[in-house]
Amino acid sequence: MNENDGTVYLVGSGPGDPELLTVRARELLEDADVVLHDKLPGPEIIGAIPPEKREDVGKRAGGERTDQEYTNDRLVELAREGNRVVRLKGGDPFVFGRGGEEMEHLAAHGIEFEVVPGLPSPVAGPGVAGIPLTHREWVSSVSFVTGHEDPDKPESTVDWAALAATGGTIVVLMGVGKLPEYTAALREAGMAPDTPVALIERATWPDQRVAVGTLADIVSVRDEAEIEPPAVTVIGEVVATRERVLEQLAGGEP
Amino acid sequence: MNENDGTVYLVGSGPGDPELLTVRARELLEDADVVLHDKLPGPEIIGAIPPEKREDVGKRAGGERTDQEYTNDRLVELAREGNRVVRLKGGDPFVFGRGGEEMEHLAAHGIEFEVVPGLPSPVAGPGVAGIPLTHREWVSSVSFVTGHEDPDKPESTVDWAALAATGGTIVVLMGVGKLPEYTAALREAGMAPDTPVALIERATWPDQRVAVGTLADIVSVRDEAEIEPPAVTVIGEVVATRERVLEQLAGGEP
Numbered sequence: 312m313n314e315n316d317g318t319v320y321l322v323g324s325g326p327g328d329p330e331l332l333t334v335r336a337r338e339l340l341e342d343a344d345v346v347l348h349d350k351l352p353g354p355e356i357i358g359a360i361p362p363e364k365r366e367d368v369g370k371r372a373g374g375e376r377t378d379q380e381y382t383n384d385r386l387v388e389l390a391r392e393g394n395r396v397v398r399l400k401g402g403d404p405f406v407f408g409r410g411g412e413e414m415e416h417l418a419a420h421g422i423e424f425e426v427v428p429g430l431p432s433p434v435a436g437p438g439v440a441g442i443p444l445t446h447r448e449w450v451s452s453v454s455f456v457t458g459h460e461d462p463d464k465p466e467s468t469v470d471w472a473a474l475a476a477t478g479g480t481i482v483v484l485m486g487v488g489k490l491p492e493y494t495a496a497l498r499e500a501g502m503a504p505d506t507p508v509a510l511i512e513r514a515t516w517p518d519q520r521v522a523v524g525t526l527a528d529i530v531s532v533r534d535e536a537e538i539e540p541p542a543v544t545v546i547g548e549v550v551a552t553r554e555r556v557l558e559q560l561a562g563g564e565p
Numbered sequence: 566m567n568e569n570d571g572t573v574y575l576v577g578s579g580p581g582d583p584e585l586l587t588v589r590a591r592e593l594l595e596d597a598d599v600v601l602h603d604k605l606p607g608p609e610i611i612g613a614i615p616p617e618k619r620e621d622v623g624k625r626a627g628g629e630r631t632d633q634e635y636t637n638d639r640l641v642e643l644a645r646e647g648n649r650v651v652r653l654k655g656g657d658p659f660v661f662g663r664g665g666e667e668m669e670h671l672a673a674h675g676i677e678f679e680v681v682p683g684l685p686s687p688v689a690g691p692g693v694a695g696i697p698l699t700h701r702e703w704v705s706s707v708s709f710v711t712g713h714e715d716p717d718k719p720e721s722t723v724d725w726a727a728l729a730a731t732g733g734t735i736v737v738l739m740g741v742g743k744l745p746e747y748t749a750a751l752r753e754a755g756m757a758p759d760t761p762v763a764l765i766e767r768a769t770w771p772d773q774r775v776a777v778g779t780l781a782d783i784v785s786v787r788d789e790a791e792i793e794p795p796a797v798t799v800i801g802e803v804v805a806t807r808e809r810v811l812e813q814l815a816g817g818e819p
Contacts, residue, residue, distance in 0.1 A: 323692075325587070328589075329588070330587065330588050330589035330592075331587045331588070331589060331682065332587065332588050333579070333584065333585045333586065333587055333588070333684065334583070334584050334585070334586050334587070334588060334591055335582075335584035335585060337588055338584075403684075403688050403692065404692070404697075405688070405691060405692050405696070405697040405698050405699070406688060406698050406699060406707065407699050409701055410697060411697025411699075411700055411803070411806055412700075412701070414695065414697070414806075414810060415806065415809065415810060415813075418809075418810040418813040418814050419813050421813075421814070426692050426693060426695065427692075428580075428585065428684055428688055428689040428692035428693065429684070430587065430657075430682055430683070430684055430688075431688055434657050434659070434660060434682055434684075434685055434688070435682040437659060438577075438657065438658070438659050438680050438681075438682035439680060439682065441668065441680065442659070443658075443659040443664060443665025443668070444659050444660050445659070445660060445661050445665075445711070446665055446666075447663055447666070449722070450722075451710060451711050451714055451721075451722045451723045452708055452709060452710035452711070452723060452728065453660065453708070453709050454706055454707065454708040454709075454731065454733065455706060455707050455708075456705060456706035456733070457699070457705050457706070460705055467705075468703070468704075468705050468732055469705045469706060470730060470731055470732055472730075473727050473728075473730035473731040473732070474706065474727075474731055476724060476726075476727035476730065477708065477724055477727040477728055477731065478722060478724055478727070479708065479710070549665070552665055552668075552669065555669065555672075556668060556669060556672040559669075559672040559673050559675075560672050560675070
């Protein structure tokens, strides 16, 4: 490491509500010389960063996505110039965030870095929607899975039958487009068609929306509600908690 | 709801580092009339709450654990007295935190509440230890599972064979004591004995420790390192990232 080099902070932004940033993330955003980000941290968090400090690596000028190699190299370049660099990722950098790849690139180039975890949307979304992910008596595990795998992979590595067999709650990230495919796969694997399912669009953003159905009808629920990405899908008996609580609140005191 | 009633905030503390509290959690702790907590938020976060505002519901006077029913009733009672009540949970209230049960109890009694998600230790621990939970090319899911189920349950509902079959990363919470049992179950399910495993004790606390081994030898690694609860266990190829990065950092620039 060169002592004139700056440091790169791989920072999770959480789900989008600025109040759900960690104290550490907020401090680092205030002190950063430059912040590399994409669209996932959401408009409120990105909007609070002075424009002259921001670099959007989610899209390039021509509308194409910036490739990971460019981002990796840019992080090294900015650090070598002595900057205090924040690489801001939606949710947590290590939960479907490609933060691991960036960390390895920095380490390989001798750049000092720190990982600052953030609240993943599959935790925060169900949280604010009133859906506990586990239950002491009847749900002992929760799995997070991506609905949108690397399109260059020769075949899917997601084993939906195994996920169904865990008996735990399943939360699918980036799972709006492939909803018909994986709900069908889960039904084929023996999951009950009346298993409750929730779609949480833009979790914790001011325009958050929640739509609830079952494994059998959630695709038409999605279409009628016009749910669009980004959203998380929650699958399991725990989803029914939300409706129970809403009914109780509507009914007043017992 | 009675308009003189207070509000209960079910707040996740995150893993224990006060800097990893959310901005919202820190504000609520500052403004609370009373904070009900157990030991899991850790000494630094609990120590920063004025003693006269704290109620420890983790242990009762006699050393026994407070039962959930007592906590539920106490939340209602404090709210009815008009208090601004924070129920502070280690990690996230809805990830093995029994927050769902407390929310349902509050709703059934017509008490206003808000859920404030927090960083779960199975996310933050691997994060600060340099272990990404997923990898775009070779890990498309991550499962969180409890190693310590409700002892009153007639039989375990954790299907270790199904978890192994997902091919994803597995993170076990409260899994120090039962490590021999579930590592054996995963091996019996066909998981390779050389699968890397990390134990992260007191993740993000000042005295955090990490011990690394394989599915075959992690029990003796635990014993030699004297790893004690609270700790999370991370099982999967992603664990090898940590060693690679540490070697690269030790080796200097390429």
